[in-house]
Amino acid sequence: MSKMTLTTEGATHIVVTRRFAAPPEAVYRAHTQPEIIQRWLLGPDGWTMPVCIVEARPGGKFRYEWVNGKGAGFHVTGEYLALEPYSRLVHVERMHLPDATPDNHVETRFDPDGAGTLMTMRMTLPDAATRAAMLKTGMERGMEASYVRLEGLI
Amino acid sequence: MQSLNATFSALSDPTRRAILARLALGEATVMQLAEPFEMTQPAISRHLKVLESAGLILRRVEGAKRPCRLAKAGLEAIDQCDEWLAMLRSALTKNYDRLDAILEEMKPPSGNENGE
Secondary structure, three states: OOOEEEEEEOOOEEEEEEEEOOOHHHHHHHHHOHHHHHHHOOOOOOOEEEEEEEOOOOOOEEEEEEEOOOOOEEEEEEEEEEEEOOOEEEEEEEEEOOOEOOOEEEEEEEEEEOOEEEEEEEEEOOOHHHHHHHHHHHHOOOOOOOOOOOOOOO | OOOHHHHHHHHOOHHHHHHHHHHOOOOEOHHHHHOOOOOOHHHHHHHHHHHHHOOOEEEOOEOOEOOEEEOHHHHHHHHHHHHHHHHHHHHHHHHHHHHHHHHHHHOOOHHHOOOO
16 A cells, blocks of 8 residues: 655656545644644654744744754754645745755645545755755664665666 | 756656666667667667766767766766655655544544544
């Protein structure tokens, strides 16, 4: 069973889709209410988000801080460009590793799908330097060896 | 440094991915590469030019032929892209699995549910 798809779009974007068994309003709230975000936007096992500040309005800022309890941590800051409850979010964000990575522009759509939601998130591919810095945060720790090959290659 | 965008751009085409898969087996000439595809040699040559400028393949001169092989930098770039995409996929999968559980909790009491 694979509820999520992750594909590259051209040379500059990644598109992620995921189905949820809850209506768009609930999924949208889970993306904009800090007390809910802190419970799931955590990445690999072992990471927590002690700081989650969200101003969910156009032009509003947000800040997420993660730690792994072993001395590693990093944070993300961003701004909302558009919020259309409960169908669409547009924001820019960058990671501080600790140097800030180039802005990642993210559009997230929440479309009704039967009794549930089809979420579609389109984001910018990071450059090679950003990618290397992200891998170095230790996020890969605790991640089982994963063998996602670019579709159809070798 | 290898540009991720050049790499992804080069890899975004199914013919170019198939060419790389063939070159993983060893060096090949344009004629050999064109064989499995219903494409002309000039069309294949255009794809090779994209792969070459992205640093994914190398070509040497051997008389009138210019055999191609995978470049080490190209392989490393592909591996790095793969590693990063694998990390992203793994992190998102865990996130959304956690979110599934939270959405289940957020549901109104079953007495108020309609159409479930």
